[in-house]
Amino acid sequence: xxxxxxxxxxxxxxxxxxxxxxxxxxxFQATTMFWYRQFPKQSLMLMATSNEGSKAxxxxxxxxDKFLINHASLTLSTLTVTSAHPEDSSFYxxxxxxxxGRLYEQYFGPGTRLTVT
Amino acid sequence: xxxxxQMEGPVTLSEEAFLTINCTYTATGYPSLFWYVQYPGEGxxxxxKATKADDKxxxxxxxxxxxxxxxxxHLEKGSVQVSDSAVYFCALSSQSSGNxxxxxxxxxxxxxxx
Numbered sequence: 001x002x003x004x005x006x007x008x009x010x011x012x013x014x015x016x017x018x019x020x021x022x023x024x025x026x027x028f029q030a031t032t033m034f035w036y037r038q039f040p041k042q043s044l045m046l047m048a049t050s051n052e053g054s055k056a057x058x059x060x061x062x063x064x065d066k067f068l069i070n071h072a073s074l075t076l077s078t079l080t081v082t083s084a085h086p087e088d089s090s091f092y093x094x095x096x097x098x099x100x101g102r103l104y105e106q107y108f109g110p111g112t113r114l115t116v117t
Numbered sequence: 118x119x120x121x122x123q124m125e126g127p128v129t130l131s132e133e134a135f136l137t138i139n140c141t142y143t144a145t146g147y148p149s150l151f152w153y154v155q156y157p158g159e160g161x162x163x164x165x166k167a168t169k170a171d172d173k174x175x176x177x178x179x180x181x182x183x184x185x186x187x188x189x190x191h192l193e194k195g196s197v198q199v200s201d202s203a204v205y206f207c208a209l210s211s212q213s214s215g216n217x218x219x220x221x222x223x224x225x226x227x228x229x230x231x
Binding site: 042045 | 158159162163218220
């Protein structure tokens with residue numbers, strides 16, 4: 001149990017276009033979803049936290065108009081990179097947190113590699 | 118604020134060697150502690166966890182003990198394999214509920230050579 005999927009796993013887009021990444025919790029309801037960005041050989045950088053039905057909370061330095069997050073249901077969150085540029089190329093990882101008893105555990109998706117040409 | 122400090126890598130070991138990756142933390146209250154593993158090109162997988170002092174998390178031959186007195190959660194494995202080559206992240210969660218995200222260390226890259 002506790003599987004999180006991401007789609008697509010890889011995407012290549014042209015500069016100036018927008019890309020949508022989906023994150024789904026497949027077998028549990030996610031009270032909260034998190035979006036991370038990871039640069040090569042570096043740790044994860046938290047971009048934003050989203051709760052179902054409410055606006056996402058963005059970390060300092062993350063442009064909310066560029067990285068649009070929609071948490072439409074308890075099993076789906078989307079990240080849209082608008083007007084993508086080469087510097088947006090990165091590995092984007094989502095995670096979902098659900099109530100598994102005493103501990104709210106967090107499970108990660110497999111990641112989406114975005115390349116902007 | 119809460120923070121996690123991991124030993125810097127990369128760590129290169131021969132197969133069957135003993136592994137220790139140090140992790141210390143700073144947090145208020147009583148955090149839960151985690152080790153995650155990231156294989157090349159993949160997302161993070163939970164390796165093991167501990168939710169209170171003196172708990173020992175274990176999985177796939179890896180172990181880590183929650184040491185409150187030293188605020189540490191060092192990862193160990195007695196005999197590493199080539200397939201253990203990955204990046205390992207120590208993390209904490211300072212609350213048992215709510216929106217608090219995990220706080221990650223910077224990650225330690227492990228390479229195991231045959």
